[in-house]
Amino acid sequence: MSTSTNPLAHLFEGADDVVAEIERRGAAGADHPADAREEITPYHPKVLDLTVAEVVEETVTTKTFRVRRTDGRPLPPFLAGQYISLHVRVGDVLTSRAFSISSSPAALDHYDLTVRRLRGGRVSNHLIDTVKPGDRLTSGGPIGTFYHDPLFHGDDVVFLAGGSGVAPAMSMIRDIVDHGLSRRMTLLYGSRRADDIIFHDELDAVAREHRDITVHHVISDPGPDWTGEVGPLDAALISRLAGPLAGRMTYLCGPPGKYAYLVRQLESLGHPRRRIRLEANSVALPPPADPRWPAELDPEEQVTVTVRGRGSLRVPRGRPLLDALEDNGLRPEASCRSGECALCRVRVCSGEVFHAEEARLRASDRQFGFAHCCVAYPLTDLEIDF
Structure with a gap:
């Protein structure tokens, strides 16, 4: 095959080099696993050796852990919205948890992992209570499908976030700002209290300085000084704050137990399910809360x-x-x-x-x-x- 016989090849920069490489490898008559591994590993490493460079106390319940590669090399690139899986030993148990990267894809000297304290959270609470600058961690490479695809998702999106679910939204917003992307984003961010709004000052500053980014804070337990929006984040409030949803991709990230409710609210506005994307960061209904669980079986047995x-x-x-x-x-x-x-x-x-x-x-x-x-x-x- 050559570019002269492929009518589409002239549309792609570097097509001649790609075709020549395919023909070279084909002529060699063998696979090249070593070559492939050398090219792929920097982008999809099995293990990353990380050092905690900084710990930022965002709110009374939340910290951001800034991690860098221990050997000083750049970290693998990622798409805003993706996560890494940290490998953590808690007591005698070696386990892992996925944490969305909240930093911008433009800065690959570090990843920011924003972690909120959860009731009964084995790993999140361990990180918040014990991890300090200089500590070593390991993780897998960036992974996940919860990111913006400009071809299918358009240039006008809505993000409904709750609690630490704002982390991937923050990465997407920083991506827009750092790369000067032509994309409009409306964030509806729900928190329980005003003093627990993660990235509060930065979100407000970005919204003031960038007309294509809109941020609405919604509080479910407002204090006497709160003058902003008050939840629940229902269909009426979503419609009023986000405006018409027709043709806009909507992202949801937050407590998984809220997903079914929020999807119903969006669908009641005529928003099709195919335009709702969920970050699958945990199981929403463990047994026996899941109605499909066999009623005759004791989950404790x-x-x-x-x-x-x-x-x-x-x-x-x-x-x-x-x-x-x-x-x-x-x-x-x-x-x-x-x-x-x-x-x-x-x-x-x-x-x-x-x-x-x-x-x-x-x-x-x-x-x-x-x-x-x-x-x-x-x-x-x-x-x-x-």
């Missing part, structure tokens, strides 16, 4: 999970399989912990699992018996392999 070649363990039905494995020193590869990325797939050799609704199972998963163990719960005794 224990079953036996046998891992081929590694022994057996007793776990409650209502505990995610990934958490149960980590509790016992067994660690499948994992990243999103929300059923999306599929890195934590395990093969179910026997027995039955229950998948949370968020699990994005593929046809091949169903055909060959694979489970996304971060959102899979053992209904019966299981034998698995990974």
